[in-house]
Amino acid sequence: MEVSFFGSRVQALSMDQVDAYLEEALVQGKKTRIYTPNTEIVMEAKDKAWIRDLVNSGDLRLADGIGLVIGAKMKKIPLEERVTGFDVSIHLLKLAQREGYKVYFLGAKEGIAQRAAQEVEGDYPGLVVGSHHGYYEKSSLDQDLTQDEEEIIEEIQRLQADIVFVGLGFPVQEVFIHKASQRLGRGVWIGNGGVLDILAKEQKRAPEIFIRLHLEWFYRLIKNPSRWKRQLAIPKFLIQVITKKNAVKIVREDFNENESKGN
Template sequence: MKKVSIFGVKINNITLDEATEIVEKFLGEDRLRTIYTPNTEIVMAAKDDENLKKIINESDLVIPDGIGLIYGSRIGKKPLKERVTGVDLSIKLLEIANKKGYRLYLLGGKDGVAKRAGENILKEYPNINIVGYHHGYFKGSHIGYKDHEEELNLIDNINGAKPDIIFVGLGFPKQEIWIAENKNRLNGRVIIGNGGTMDILSGDSKRAPEIFQRLGLEWLYRLIKEPSRIKRQIVLPKFIFNVLFSKDVIQ
C-alpha cells in the first residue's frame, strides 16, 4: 500500500472502498490487525511527539480522517485520494460483520454508552454478535497504569469473549496508546481506535448533515454546535501554514 508522509506520519493513500477491501482481508487472517484514524489535530500532535508518531506508523492501516490532510497533501504535491473517516470505516466493518456474523466488542465512552451503542447496532445489523462492552473509565496503560488490575481484568474479559472486531473509543491519544501497549496480548482480528464513533452509535452524538460531510466541513458543523472547540480547531490553519512554509514536510 502506498503511503503519504505528513510531518513524518505515514498515512495510507487509499479510498474508503480500498480500505474496506483491506479490512475484509484482515478479518480473514488469524492475527490482530490495528487501525488508526488520524486527523489534522492528531498529525500535528505526532509531529512533535516521536513516541506517538512511532505508534501510528507501526499500525497496519492508517486512514486520513481529516480534510486538512487532504488539502495539505495536495499543496505538497503528494495528493491523498480522498478523506476516509473513522466513522465511515467503522460502519463498513459493521456491514461486513453483519454479513459474516462476526463477533464485536465495544470499549469506550461513559458508563452505559457502549451498551447503548451495541443495542443500536443490533437494530440495524441483527446478525452481528455483540460479545461484550466496557466503559472507557478504567485504569490502564493509556493513563499511566500499565498492568493495573482493572486493565488486566478488562483484557481477560475481551479475550474470553473471543471477538473478531474490537472498537476502542477512548479518544486521542489514549486509544492509540492503549492499543499499542496491549495489542500483543489481545485476541481478535481487527482493532480500531475510532474516537467518537461510539457516541454516534449510541445516539449521544450526531454526525454533521450529509452536505457538511460531502464538503469536508464537519469540523465547521462541530464548531457551530460547540464554540468551545475553537481552541482545537485553530490547529487547521496552523497545519496549512506549516505545510506552505516548511520544506519537505510531505513526502
C-alpha cells in the same frame, strides 16, 4: 502509497481498498490496528516522537481529516480520499454481520457503549457480544497494564471478539490498542473516538451537506464553540505545509501490507 506529514505516515487508500484489506485480515486472523490521524493529531505528533512512533505502528493509518487531503494537494501529492474512522467503523459492522464476526465496544461514559450495542442490535442482531465504558484505570505506554485493563482484555478474549471498537480519544485509545493487540495477537482493532456516542444516539454526526463539503469540523465547532482552540490546528498545519519544504512527502509509492505492519 504512503505520505509523510511531519513524520506521521498515512496510507493513501480508498474505502474499497480498506474493505478488501480488512476482509482478508479477518479471514486470515491477522492482528490489524487501525489508526485515523487528522491534522490535530499530526501537529501533536510533530513534536512528540513517542506519539509519532505510536501512530506509525498502526497497520492501517488512514487520513481522517480534510486538512491532510488539502495539505497533500498543496504539494501536488495525490492523496485523493478522506477515509474516516466513522465510515470504516460502519463498514466493519456490515462486514461482521455478513460474515458472522463478533464485535466488542469499549469506551465513552458509563452506559454509552451498552446503549450503542442496543441500538446496533436493531440493524445487526447478535453482532455485539460485549461492551465496557471508558472510565477505568489506564496505564501509559511505558507502564504495565492496570488490573482494569487486564480484566477488559480477558473479557475480549473470553468472548472471542474479532473486531474491537476503542473509543477513548487520542492517544489513550491507540495506547490501549497497541498493548491489548500485542497481548491477544489477533483481531481488528480500531481507535474511533466518538463513534460510540453517535451509535448510541448520544450525539449526531454532521448533516450530509457538511460531510460532502468537507465541513464536519465547522459543524462540530458550531455545536461546540469551546473547540475553537483545537480547530486552530488546521490553519497552523496548512501554514507549515506552505513554509516547510519537506513537511509533506511521499515515502512509499506502493502499499505493501507486510511491510506496513508495526511492532
